[in-house]
Amino acid sequence: MMTVDSPEKLLAPVLSAFWDQPESWTLDTYHRHEGYEGLRKALAMPADDVIALVKDAGLRGRGGAGFPTGMKWQFIPQGDGKPHYLVVNADESEPGTCKDIPLLFANPHSLIEGIVIACHAIRSSHAFIYLRGETVPVLRRLHHAVREAYEAGYLGKDILGSGMDLELTVHAGAGAYICGEETALLDSLEGRRGQPRLRPPFPAVAGLYACPTVVNNVESIASVPSILNRGKEWFRSMGSEKSPGFTLYSLSGHVASPGQYEAPMGVTLRQLLELSGGMRKGHRLKFWTPGGSSTPLLTDQHLDIPLDYEGVSAAGSLLGTKALQCFDETTCVVRAVTRWTEFYAHESCGKCTPCREGTYWLVQLMRDIEAGKASLEDLDKIADIADNINGKSFCALGDGAAAPIYSSLEHFRDEYEAHIEQRSCPFDPAASTAWADRSNSAHQEVNA
Structure with missing residues (x-):
């Protein structure tokens, strides 16, 4: 378990570093915080080296499964003569989960930069963002950010003079929880009823339009630019050995200060509660979920387990989307x-x-x-x-x-x-x- 001198030192603001600044969602603000510097470095590297860097950094999928992101990219077959697609799963639907939507609302360019880097790595010329359709303000802000990226030359033809072409499509879903499952999402994106597909074949072989496809979570892709810009050693300096890096924890329920807390992997709920002011005044924690309602619930006896994939699994639950719903003793x-x-x-x-x-x-x-x-x-x-x-x-x-x-x-x-x-x-x-x-x-x- 990590130790700190003060609760504030738990925080590792990267994705959320400037969420509270005026017009944080604009390209100008993103440029002031080293925006698209990671992309410039990625485009100067061979695609396979980008994949190797992300693998060595140890970035694991932030959508719930925790599968290594670089390994997922590596599964895409090369030289097959088929178009390759990147699909970003922004259909955040899990009860208690609220990290991707705030990220897209406050800092959409981190996702767009990550998309371009990922598409360079998997040799894709068309990417999609599948957004939960009810979040209309986020949809509008995302469309605005995509327009800015096209105008600045980060999307479209010959990106930054590299010879890379990339089209980015933002698609709004109709609001179905099942479309958070990657193959149901692909069916919905193709215009069919969203239902899970039988696997194999897996999306890496026959995904969108029966072509090789990578499906990644918003936070997974948005974390890539900082790795390219600051290096794998910097990323691995946070978190644990098997679950390195920073991540967004969504703290909600009967807590004094609910919200998003960006901290290294492996922080404990006790530490996050200390940082957020604890449970509401006069009450105690009774039970909580480590990754939304689809993960086995835990009790106040599990306050000190590391909130990484291995620690939560050892306690009998799943880290999932890191949606920490906390309930006090008044809850049935x-x-x-x-x-x-x-x-x-x-x-x-x-x-x-x-x-x-x-x-x-x-x-x-x-x-x-x-x-x-x-x-x-x-x-x-x-x-x-x-x-x-x-x-x-x-x-x-x-x-x-x-x-x-x-x-x-x-x-x-x-x-x-x-x-x-x-x-x-x-x-x-x-x-x-x-x-x-x-x-x-x-x-x-x-x-x-």
């Missing part, structure tokens, strides 16, 4: 998990049976448990349904729906049982205060 776990389950049932594309049917029945059972209409046998039933979804659905949406079910049963089974035994939600003000007293006593015993 059953109610929260029920709301999440309703979301996944609504957003299921219906293509595969485990997810389509499983999420529906999970909602029915969770609603009964929340209302105190279930039996103790129903707890084993929802655990069994979640197990039949997890790892057996067509894409990761099913896994995301199952994660809060089995993790909440693991950590808070007594709370589920209280709903059933009391025939109501113990957090309902009209219900008995016995559960609150019992819960507080248990917390004091744990901290003793």
Whole structure:
């Protein structure tokens, strides 16, 4: 675990370095902060050397899976005679996740510069940004930044005299959670219904328009320019050995100062809470998600785990998109998990049976448990349904729906049982205060 003299020294502002400056989204502001210097260095290098540099830096995908970015670029076959495409996944939809949208709103040129570098590396002449369509202000700002880049010669024909041509298309989706899955996104981009594809073939071989395609997250691509500009040693000086670099943590929920905190990989939630003023006054942390609602939830006993891929995995969860949703002791776990389950049932594309049917029945059972209409046998039933979804659905949406079910049963089974035994939600003000007293006593015993 990293140690610091003061909470402020945790921060590593790179992507967010000038978000608070006037007109931070303009090309002039970006130029004042070494904007497009990384691109100039990349264009002077052979494409394979750019890939090697990103690989050596250890940049891992910031969209949730943590797959090495440079390795993903390397999978693109060369000399195949087909066009190659880069698709940026900006369809940020995970409950609790709010890093890509603020990044695009405040500093869109970091993404555009990263796109040009990535396209140089994979020999692509056409890139796409698939943006969540509801974010109209971000869409307008992104269009403005793309126009500025074209006018300045960073996009279009013969970029900076290098002989490289690149067209960039911004596409607004229609608002479907499933389109955050990369193959469903590609189908949507092609004008079809967004549903996951059977793999293989993988996008690197047959992606957009059946051509080799790289699909990267916004933050992954936006992190590339600083690596080219400052070097791999600088990037590796932050974070941990297997998860180097900086990243954006989205802190939300019952915290004093929610927002984006850019820090080295491996920071702990305790350190981020110290930096943000802690939980709201007079309350304590009860449970939290390390990567949005699709990751197994953790408790106050996990405050000191390193928030990198290895640390969170060892604790039994997933780092995901680093969406740290923090809930205090006034929150009913059953109610929260029920709301999440309703979301996944609504957003299921219906293509595969485990997810389509499983999420529906999970909602029915969770609603009964929340209302105190279930039996103790129903707890084993929802655990069994979640197990039949997890790892057996067509894409990761099913896994995301199952994660809060089995993790909440693991950590808070007594709370589920209280709903059933009391025939109501113990957090309902009209219900008995016995559960609150019992819960507080248990917390004091744990901290003793």
